[in-house]
Structure formats: structure tokens, C-alpha cells
Amino acid sequence: MKFFIDTANLAQIKEAHELGVLDGVTTNPSLMAKEGITGQENILNHYKAICEITDGDVSAEVIATTFNEMVAEGEALAALHPQIVVKLPMIKDGVKAAKYFSEKGIKTNVTLVFSAGQALLAAKAGATYVSPFIGRLDDVSTDGLRLIEEIREIYDNYGYETEILAASVRHAMHIVNCAKIGADVITGPLSAIEALLKHPLTDNGLAQFLADHANAASK
Ligand code: G3P
Numbered sequence: 001m002k003f004f005i006d007t008a009n010l011a012q013i014k015e016a017h018e019l020g021v022l023d024g025v026t027t028n029p030s031l032m033a034k035e036g037i038t039g040q041e042n043i044l045n046h047y048k049a050i051c052e053i054t055d056g057d058v059s060a061e062v063i064a065t066t067f068n069e070m071v072a073e074g075e076a077l078a079a080l081h082p083q084i085v086v087k088l089p090m091i092k093d094g095v096k097a098a099k100y101f102s103e104k105g106i107k108t109n110v111t112l113v114f115s116a117g118q119a120l121l122a123a124k125a126g127a128t129y130v131s132p133f134i135g136r137l138d139d140v141s142t143d144g145l146r147l148i149e150e151i152r153e154i155y156d157n158y159g160y161e162t163e164i165l166a167a168s169v170r171h172a173m174h175i176v177n178c179a180k181i182g183a184d185v186i187t188g189p190l191s192a193i194e195a196l197l198k199h200p201l202t203d204n205g206l207a208q209f210l211a212d213h214a215n216a217a218s219k
Pocket of ligand 1: 006026028131133135136167168169187
């Protein structure tokens, strides 16, 4: 399973990259705004800076909501760097744009997916990635992981190559459960990825090993 980090924060992207487990980055307009990145030139430069940190795919989301504008914006984003994946919203023109980019060999990530039907459409359009938002479904008392299972079953039934990119991942157990279900990729904050490290028995065990070693060495 691939690990993407879901942030536009360069320091956190570097930290995840240095851990050696980072396969790519996803961003969205809210994450860019959170870092204070505004203005077209700054936004494009920021995507380039992200591509310089990671070797993997970097999702850059269009702001446009009509087909022609999405194509123009997506082409400009894709031209920035070979690692850029054009992120498109799951609306009618977004599906059309996913088909357009797929035929041109440009990678896409269809985002804001909340149902199996939407994921089926994204695959039919030839999207590289589909992003079901599991945390936001959990927020409204709907099982986000169940959606991943449904999409996995549908894609496997027909051999769709669109990768299931579980998004809106909030914590370590989302990641573990996505791995059990067969999501191709997770994207989440650095905190969720680093939480996979943690176990008190590891910390206690290491403290004991080091204490025993120091004790023996002092004799
Ligand atoms: O990748 C989608 C993600 O950014 C949404 O996450 O935590 O805002 O629901 P969240």
C-alpha cells in the first residue's frame, strides 16, 4: 500500500520523506490556504517545491468547475512537473475532464467521492486515482471503511486499474484498516502516519534493554 501525505506543509512533507515511507503528496485548496499560499504564481511555485521533495505523485487540485476551464487549468498544472497529478472534483464536468486527461496520458485524481457509484464513474472515465473521503463519512455516522470495501469489490469485479486512494484519513487505525481491506493508497496527516510507530511496550522494552546494557557495562 502506498503512503501519501495530505498536506501542503513543506516541513511535514520533508519529515515524512526522510522517514523513508513517503510515496507521494495530496493537496487541496483548503490545505494550500492553510499554509498561506495565495496568488497563482505562488501556488504554482509551491507545487514545484513539493515535487522537489518527493519522488512520487503530487496531486494539485483545479479550482475550475467547468470542463473547458478544468482542461486549461489542469494542463497548466500538468505542465509544471512530470509528478503532478491533476485533481478534479466528482462533478459532471470533472468526470468529462478525467476522461479527457486519461486519453492524453495525464494522471488524474477524482476527489470528493462519497459513494460507490461515484467511484464507478471515476474508473469508467479512466481516472488514475479515486479519492473516497472516509473520515468525512465517519463524521456523519456513515462507515467510511465500508465504502472502501465496496469500491474494492467493484474494481476487482471488472479489473479497473484506477487506484483507490483512501482520503480524509484521520488516525492510525484508518490506515491499518485500509491496508486490511485492500486500499491501494492512503493519504493522511503526518500525525496519523507517525502514530503507526507508537506502542508503549516498544518504549518500555527499549528502556529496559538500554538500562540492562548500561548496568552490565558499569560492572
Ligand atoms: O484528501 C482529502 C482530505 O484533505 C480531506 O481530509 O480531514 O479535511 O476530511 P479532511
